[in-house]
Amino acid sequence: MKGTAKTLLMIGATSDIGRATAIVYAEAGWAIHLAGRARAAVQREADDIAARTGAAVTVHELDILETARFEAFLGAVSPLPDTVVCVVGELGEQSRAEQELEYAAMVMRTNFEGPALLLGLMAERFAARGSGTIVGTSSVAGDRGRASNYVYGAAKAGLTAFLSGLRNRLSRSGVRVLTVKPGFVRTRMTDGVKLPPLLTAEPQEVAQKIFATAEGGSRSDVVYVRGVWRPLMTIIRSIPESIFKRLRL
Template sequence: MAAADKAVLIVGGTSDIGRATALTFAQNKWTVQLAGRSLPDLQREADDISVRTGRQVTIHAFDALDTGSFTAFVDALPDLPDVVISVVGFVGQHAYAETNLEHAREIMRSNYEGPALILSLFAERFVARGYGSIVGMSSVAGDRGRGSNYFYGSAKAGFSAFLSGLRNRLATNSVQVITVKPGYVRSRMTRHMKLPPLVTATAAEVGEAVFNALSHRKDVIYVRSVWLFVMLIIRLVPEQIFKRLKL
């Protein structure tokens, strides 16, 4: 199938990573479907990408916390995409989540429940069709729980485990499942933070990494490869020592 005949759905399309990923696919002649909560914001992104690339970009309302609407959302798409990418995520405020269960719940549902359930629904459609690719944006924060972000980290750990299990199940069904771990990313969300350059990617880097992972049949990718070694070291620290660290 030629690239011009392929479609990608990006769930969380107004985020910096979502927009950059959409632009990468459009530049490579894919049709793009952008999904998110704000239709005006999606339309602005779609218009910009269309002007830059000349590719068709459609927009679709989607709320990752409204799980009851997921089936209707998939049924309403103009076409079942060849690739679905979830970049849905919500860091939240960890200190606030420690004392506010609703905020903690929003973090955990946004990073695990919503993304896992929508990708599970697409998985069944892809299996029935006979092909497709699923990409989930997880995080290095899920590689080991840390005191500074364990609500977010535990949700991402659950999402990574979900993607691993889905990949194992679909390995013989011609459906590809990719887990992406970006690490730090320069974005609107992190613009107030001082980030270490060596381990900090741009949104464009993430988009390129996702696109390349599809053709190279990758399973798990760390956008900046240095994270693979950083997290290996962190995972190997004995618990008696690790729990004394302020991470």
């Protein structure tokens, strides 16, 4: 293994963005903890990343909905990582979420409750040590509720607010909290969705942005992976509600 002895905890390791991010960190010489719901799938990713990069990679099983197991999970992650990146998400189907209470709850818990509670626990460990970087992936969908995905968007808005409050509380503790908003990303989650090229990133692009911002000296707190999203969402947020509710978005 090359480079430093720093360690990354990757939550959501079998996702396209999770895999790409883990590879970027591993290529930079970091040791990697991979965490995901299906242990066999996580192990396959670990074996591939280790073979590609020579990094030390460990495997951990984690279901983001099983919040009662978070303490035991974090206790098994050793050493305490320098950086944790959480890319867990579930886009879901808006129409189904409107009709099925349990399904809507799953989408909300996957995108907000689970990631927020887990990152909150990690933040306490980082604060006790006096250092660490937390990267949570939210979404532009959380910047304003839209009819087409407001269940998902509401959960991401909650995560954005949680990360903002966590960042404010820990600003003098030596712990950095970063919110990343990828926008559209060409992944398995968006397979079959027609995506606008100008607004659509690749998983590797998201991974490079996360690494460059979290580890490259940038002091940005909220990052839109493609810069065009920032002015676009500023415009969308500024539309009066009386007009916005008539739009088909």
